[in-house]
Amino acid sequence: MSERRTDCERIYLDHAATGPLRGAAASAMAGTGPIGNPAAVHTAGRRARAMLDDAREQIAGLLGVRPLEVVFTSGGTEADNLAVLGAARRDPRPVEISAVEHAAVAGLAAPGLLGERARVLPVDGAGLVDPASIGADGAVGMVSVMAVNNETGTVQRIADCAEAAHQAGALFHTDAVQALGHIPVDLAAWGADMASFSAHKIGGPVGIGALWRRRGVDVDPIGAGGGQEAGVRSGTQLVALARGFAAALAEALDEMEESRRRWTGLRGRLVAAAGAIDGVRVDGGDDVSPSICHLSVEGARGDDLQLLLDQRGADCSTGSACHAGVSAPSQVMLAMGRSDEEASSCLRFSFGPTTTVGDIDQVARLLPDVVARARRAR
Template sequence: MRDGGTDPERLYLDHAATGPLRPVAASAMVSTGAVGNPAAVHTAGRRARAMLDDAREQIATLLGVRPLELVFTSGGTEADNLAVLGAAGAGADPVEISAVEHAAISGLAAPGLLGDRVRVLPVDAEGCVDPATIGTRGPASVVSVMAVNNETGTVQPVAQCAEVSHRAGALFHTDAVQALGHLPFDLAAWDVDLASFSAHKIGGPVGIGALWRRRGVDVAAVGAGGGQEAGVRSGTQMVALARGFAAALAESLAELDEARRRWERLRDRLASAAVAIDGVAVDGGRDVSPSIVHLSVEGARGDDLQLLLDQDGVDCSTGSACHAGVSAPSQVMLAMGRTPEQASSCLRFSFGPATTTAEIERVAALLPEVVARARRAR
C-alpha cells in the first residue's frame, strides 16, 4: 500500500497538503485510553491533564521552547489566525504580511477582520521577501512572513525579517507549517516572537496544531469560551491528538537529516526531468524546501496536467491544496509577477517519508507525454 491511500498502484505526491498518519502517532493516540476532561479536578481529569502536559512538554523540548509558551490549536490555520489577530489586537495599527502568505494569513485582510489594516510586502520573481521593505510605509504592530511557501517551497529569510521587524518596533510571526519536519530551524536563532505549526504535515493527526508565543508576548483570545490553553484558546483540550502530535514530531525530527538528503536527491531527479521538457520551468529559486517541486508548464493548464496525472495513478496538486477545486490563478504566482495564464499553468509535487526513487522515476517517465497531452487539450 502506498502511503497516500489504499490503492497499491497509486503514487501519493501531495504531502505538502497532508501526510499519512505515522504508526507511532496512531499508537500514541490509541494508548491514551479512556480519559476525562483535562480541565476537570476529578481523578480522570487529572490523569488526562498529566498526559496533555507530558505531550506539551515533549513538543516544547523538541522545539527548544518552554512548555507554557505553546498553545494547542486545531491546526495551522487557527494558529495563524490566533497569532496575527491576537497579537494585533483591536487597535488601528497596521499589520504587514508577505504577498505569498497562506490564505490563513492573507485572508485576514477581509472586511470584518483586519481589513485595510493589512499592508502587503512585495516579493521578487522567486517569491522571496526583501527584509528591507518591512516598515518602510510606517510603523506596524505585527509582521508575518512564512518560513517556507506551501506552493513553491521558497524559503524566506526569516531571521533577517524578524530583525528588521523588531527594529521597526513590530512583533514578528512566521507560519512554520511547511518548515517543521522538512528543514532544520532554531526558533531562538530566528528570534521570532510567534510561530505556527500543524501536526498532519509531519504524519501527526489532523485536527491539532500549535502556536508558539515567546514568553512575555501577549496574544489576546479571539473567541469566547472556558479559558483553556492559558486563556488564549478555549475549548476542551485534545489529549489523544496532542500525544499523536508529540510522537510524530519526535520521529520526524529523528529522521530529518536522512530524509533531507533523500528528498534532495529525489528533487534533483524530478527537476532535471521536468526542465528537459521544452517550456517547463522549476519555480522557487535556489533556496527551497527539498520536499517540494513546483513546475510552470508553458502552454498547458494546471488543472489538465493534474487530471492527466491522476488518470495515470499519480496524486499531486496544482498548487495550494487549500484552494483545491477552485479554478483560479495562483495568488502566489501572480505576486511573483506571472500573468494569469502563467499562474494557472502550475503543478506541485511534494514528498513524504516513504517517497521512493522508483516513484520519482515513474513520474519522470510520465511527464513528457502528460505535458504534450495537456497542451493539446487547450
C-alpha cells in the same frame, strides 16, 4: 501512456497537503486509553491533564522552548489566525503580511477582519521578501512572513525579516507549518515572537496544531469559551491528538537529516526530468524546501496536467490544497510577477516518508506525454 492504476498502486506526491499517519503517532494515541476532561479536577481529569502536560513538554523540548509558550490549536490555520488577529486586537497599528502567505494569513486582509489595516509586502521573482521593505511605509505593529512557502517551497530569510520587524517596533510571526520537520527550525536563532505549526504535515493526526508565543508576548482570544489553552484558546483539549503530535514530531526530527538527503535526491531527479521538457520551468529560487518541487508548464493548464496525472495514478497538486476545487490563478505566482496564464499552469509535487525513487521515475516517464496532451487540450 493511458493506463489507470488502482488505489493501492497509486503514487502519492502531495505530502505538503497531508501525509500518512506515522506508526509512532498512532501508537501514542491508541495508548491514551479512556480518559476524562483534562480541565476536570477528579481523578480521570487529572490523569488526562498529566498526559496533556507531558505532550506539551515533549513538543516544547523538541522545539527548544518553554512548555507554557505552546498553545494547542486545531491546526496551522487556527494558529495563524490566533497569532495575527490576536496580536492585532491588542495593537491598533497596521499589520504587514507577505504577498505569498497561506490563505490562513492572506485571508485576514479581508474587510471585517484586518481590512485596511493590512499592508502587503511585495516579493521578487523567487517569492522572497526584501527585509528592507518591512516597516518602510510607516508604523507597523505586527509582521507575518511564512518560513517555507506551501506552493513553491521557497525558504524565506526569516531571521532577517524578524530583525527588520523588531527594528520597526513590531512583533514578528511566521507560519512554520511547511518548515517543521523539513528544514531546521531554530526559533531562537530566527528571532521570531510567534510561530505556527500543524501536526498532520509531519505524520501526526489531523485536527491539532500549535502556536508558539515567546514569553512576554500576549495575544487576545479570537473566540469565546473557557480559555483552556493559556486563556487565549478555548475548547476541550484533545489529549490523544496532542500525544500523537508529540510522537510524530519526535520521529520526524529524529529522521530529518536523513529525510532531507533523500528528498534532495528525489527532487533533483524530478527537476532533471522536468528540465528535459521544453517550456517547463522549476519555481522557487535557489533556497527551497527539499520536499517540494513546483513546476510551471508553458502552454498548459495546471488543472489539465493534474487531471491527466491523476488518471495515470499519480496524485499531486496545482498549488495549495486549501484552494482545491477552485480553478483560479495562483496568488503566489501572481505575486512573483507571473501573468494570469502563467499562474494557472502550475503543478506542485511534494515528498514524504513513503516517497520512493520508483515513484519519481514513474512520474518522469509520464510527464512528457501528460504535458503534450495538456497543451493540446487548450
